[in-house]
Amino acid sequence: MLELHNVSKRYKQGKWALQKVSMTLRPGITGLLGPNGAGKSTLMRMLATISRPTAGTITWDGDSISKRADAFRAQMGYLPQDVGVYPQLNAVEFLQYAGALKGLGGPKLKKRILELLELLNLHEVRQRPLGSFSGGMRQRIGIAQALLNDPRLLILDEPTVGLDPEERVRFRSLLTDLSGERIVLLSTHIVSDIEATADQIAILSKGSLLMKTDPSEALRTVQGKVWSLLIPEHKLQEARAAWTINGTIRRMEGLELRIISESPPDVLASPLTPSLEDAYLYARMCGGGE
Numbered sequence: 001m002l003e004l005h006n007v008s009k010r011y012k013q014g015k016w017a018l019q020k021v022s023m024t025l026r027p028g029i030t031g032l033l034g035p036n037g038a039g040k041s042t043l044m045r046m047l048a049t050i051s052r053p054t055a056g057t058i059t060w061d062g063d064s065i066s067k068r069a070d071a072f073r074a075q076m077g078y079l080p081q082d083v084g085v086y087p088q089l090n091a092v093e094f095l096q097y098a099g100a101l102k103g104l105g106g107p108k109l110k111k112r113i114l115e116l117l118e119l120l121n122l123h124e125v126r127q128r129p130l131g132s133f134s135g136g137m138r139q140r141i142g143i144a145q146a147l148l149n150d151p152r153l154l155i156l157d158e159p160t161v162g163l164d165p166e167e168r169v170r171f172r173s174l175l176t177d178l179s180g181e182r183i184v185l186l187s188t189h190i191v192s193d194i195e196a197t198a199d200q201i202a203i204l205s206k207g208s209l210l211m212k213t214d215p216s217e218a219l220r221t222v223q224g225k226v227w228s229l230l231i232p233e234h235k236l237q238e239a240r241a242a243w244t245i246n247g248t249i250r251r252m253e254g255l256e257l258r259i260i261s262e263s264p265p266d267v268l269a270s271p272l273t274p275s276l277e278d279a280y281l282y283a284r285m286c287g288g289g290e
């Protein structure tokens with residue numbers, strides 16, 4: 001179990017990137033949602049022991065992760081946002097190198113590398129230089145390096161960036177295969193990346209945690225607050241100023257808006273079934289998110 005208690009981070013320029021974030025992570029997939037600049041990478045870097053909180057504590061099975069950093073790192077895998085790969089190395093060489101950095105080696109590492117290449121569907125291309133890999137293949141090799149030590153805690157920072165729609169779908173099913181008894185924390189600003197897979201969602205905005213709950217509870221928070229309303233096209237700007245709008249569809253009769261609002265935005269508005277994206281926008285709306 002990973003516990004964050006009032007975790008805050010202030011960078012040298014004096015800006016608080018994260019403020020008093022408290023949450024508990026248990027086995028399963030937790031999706032960390034938030035717009036750019038919300039503090040997702042800041043939080044993940046601290047969990048990965050790349051940087052330290054300015055205030056607050058992070059404990060793993062009750063022990064502070066900084067006090068027992070080596071023991072913690074041995075059980076943790078991290079995919080940074082910008083995983084640096086060496087373009088001239090092939091997949092096997094890169095994973096051997098990444099394994100050596102984690103203090104792994106010998107026949108056990110070799111076996112693990114082959115298992116991971118199979119699992120991530122990279123076996124066929126294992127001898128190709130990484131420089132020739134597509135975005136999706138590079139992401140899978142990044143995940144493979146994070147899994148080398150078979151971690152109990154897997155931290156994936158924006159793993160779907162740069163993936164095409166097909167690769168995104170594949171990634172989602174891979175994620176489910178990977179979770180099992182692990183704690184998986186995955187950051188994204190795209191709700192559909194985690195909609196079907198996350199057991200828990202945590203929403204960050206401007207450095208604060210707005211919500212941490214399971215998807216069905218998140219949906220309940222926005223139940224009865226999502227509306228459809230048809231407006232003439234020239235009223236769009238006015239509508240945007242007045243309401244939180246989660247999408248527009250062009251119809252013959254005008255524009256159909258999906259509006260998030262506590263009360264009906266208009267007598268002609270009709271209620272809609274909420275989506276997780278509505279819940280995300282509603283949490284940001286209530287939390288003063290941009």
Ligand SMILES: Nc1ncnc2c1ncn2[C@@H]1O[C@H](COP(=O)(O)OP(=O)(O)OP(=O)(O)O)[C@@H](O)[C@H]1O
Nearest residue numbers: 011012013017034035036037038039040041042043
């Ligand atoms: N090394 C740093 N020095 C100073 N400020 C930083 C540093 N890293 C991040 N920040 C600032 O902290 C805030 C949170 O950034 P962070 O990268 O954690 O957000 P994010 O949610 O991961 O967004 P993105 O998806 O764009 O990376 C931002 O305002 C950012 O400018």
